Amino acid sequence: MSVAMAVASGRADVGLGVLAAAKALRLDFIPVTRERYDIVFPTPLLDDDRMRLLLEIIRSSQFLEQVTAMGGYEVEETGRVVAE
Numbered sequence: 001m002s003v004a005m006a007v008a009s010g011r012a013d014v015g016l017g018v019l020a021a022a023k024a025l026r027l028d029f030i031p032v033t034r035e036r037y038d039i040v041f042p043t044p045l046l047d048d049d050r051m052r053l054l055l056e057i058i059r060s061s062q063f064l065e066q067v068t069a070m071g072g073y074e075v076e077e078t079g080r081v082v083a084e
Contacts (some may be wrong), residue, residue, distance in 0.1 A: 019072025055079055
């Protein structure tokens, strides 16, 4: 968001940032690359109630809809456990 704010305020002409920030400030956006975001934690925490709640939340349709609405984030694999 700080990059988008710098562009919006005129302190910068361009900058590398995310679509969600550009969209929030009504700036033009040209995608350069894709980034993957992972949550990494020790396997025993899969049995922790707090981690189960986190996974439940990020798998929920409400969360996925909100992330999608921000723009620039893919949610097809959100909440998927990759390795144990």
